[in-house]
Amino acid sequence: MILFAPAASALQGWGHLMRCIAIADEVSAAGEATAFHVAGDTATAAMLLRGRHPWRSGDVGMIATAFGAATVLLDGYHYSDEDELRLTTQGLAVAAMDDDGHTSHRYARLIINGNPHSAAPDLYMSANSAQLLLGTRYTPLRSSLTALRRPSVRIRPVVESAVVVLGGSDSTGLSDTVLDAVTAHTTCRVVVAGAEPRDIPPRTWGRHVQRLRWVRDPESLALSMSQSDIAISAGGMTSYELAYLGIPSVLLPVTERQAPASSELQRRGAARVVTPAVLATLGNTLKHLCNAADEREAMALAGRAIFDGSGSRRIAQALIELSREAASIRGSSAACCDRKETHEQSTPLGQLE
Numbered sequence: 001m002i003l004f005a006p007a008a009s010a011l012q013g014w015g016h017l018m019r020c021i022a023i024a025d026e027v028s029a030a031g032e033a034t035a036f037h038v039a040g041d042t043a044t045a046a047m048l049l050r051g052r053h054p055w056r057s058g059d060v061g062m063i064a065t066a067f068g069a070a071t072v073l074l075d076g077y078h079y080s081d082e083d084e085l086r087l088t089t090q091g092l093a094v095a096a097m098d099d100d101g102h103t104s105h106r107y108a109r110l111i112i113n114g115n116p117h118s119a120a121p122d123l124y125m126s127a128n129s130a131q132l133l134l135g136t137r138y139t140p141l142r143s144s145l146t147a148l149r150r151p152s153v154r155i156r157p158v159v160e161s162a163v164v165v166l167g168g169s170d171s172t173g174l175s176d177t178v179l180d181a182v183t184a185h186t187t188c189r190v191v192v193a194g195a196e197p198r199d200i201p202p203r204t205w206g207r208h209v210q211r212l213r214w215v216r217d218p219e220s221l222a223l224s225m226s227q228s229d230i231a232i233s234a235g236g237m238t239s240y241e242l243a244y245l246g247i248p249s250v251l252l253p254v255t256e257r258q259a260p261a262s263s264e265l266q267r268r269g270a271a272r273v274v275t276p277a278v279l280a281t282l283g284n285t286l287k288h289l290c291n292a293a294d295e296r297e298a299m300a301l302a303g304r305a306i307f308d309g310s311g312s313r314r315i316a317q318a319l320i321e322l323s324r325e326a327a328s329i330r331g332s333s334a335a336c337c338d339r340k341e342t343h344e345q346s347t348p349l350g351q352l353e
Helices: 015-029 042-049 060-067 081-089 144-148 175-185 205-211 218-226 237-245 258-267 276-290 293-306 311-346
Strands: 002-006 034-037 071-075 093-097 110-113 131-134 161-165 189-193 212-215 230-233 249-251 271-273
Touching: 002 015, 002 060, 002 311, 015 034, 015 042, 015 071, 015 093, 015 237, 015 311, 034 060, 060 071, 060 081, 071 081, 071 311, 081 093, 093 311, 110 311, 131 311, 144 218, 144 237, 161 175, 161 218, 175 189, 175 205, 175 276, 189 218, 205 212, 212 218, 218 237, 230 237, 230 276, 237 249, 237 258, 237 271, 237 293, 249 258, 249 276, 258 271, 271 293, 276 293
Parallel strands: 002 034, 002 071, 071 093, 093 110, 110 131, 161 189, 161 230, 189 212, 230 249, 249 271
Antiparallel strands: none
């Protein structure tokens, strides 16, 4: 049994949870039991996990005990060395998803960093006993994307559809500005990730609302992404999925942690980056790319070359091996304790020192 403990909330977004689900799906497919620790917005997390993996909220260690887990995968910037030590002391094998070396992970047995920009062994010098899974071979993309990925790059001369994905809750409030730019500088259909607004504001995009369609379900959104000619996205896991699918993207890093990954995708030719400081240039960037089919084709080819889509399966196999090893050690320790207790109970009192 492997327990996944991702950070997940409206403020933090859903990237940590979604990549853990991608890995957990592969673990389940291989026949190993899984469960989730959920904190924060349990309603949304429950919706995403429904029918896939059991979950509970509360203390991670107590939930691991309740599910009988041998291994815990921690995925969140709030987890510290002290958390890893506490779980290790409890007899659990700790694995950690890491993006930038936010802690030393000295008590972790397995460290995964599938980013294209920061997967350097030097980040984990203190984690002497950990197995390191680093680089884009270990980027945990959803297995469902494989079926959606086109056999080859297909670029339309004219952009007919775009997708806008700004994170689980658009906590930065960029949606209005981005939709204004998209509707003002393109004439295509636009799929927007999230819930449809109740009221249409008196803004540019409000005058073009007939071209907009909101999609909330993650799998439906993935299909829309795969069918789009261009994307406007926040950084993070969605930008990796778009690159894998071969969708030319304009990236808007909405947090400091998203900026390095977005810059790396731009450096590799898979995306264009528009930072909040120069958000006014978004419209012109979109207009240029819509009229530059050759450039969009080059971006699509570059993105597809970065990720092979098998990262989740590779991570799952490593987790399963770690979990079975941990369960075996735990079983041996329990058997040893049982034998010792039996021996002590059967030893005459006069023979005890």
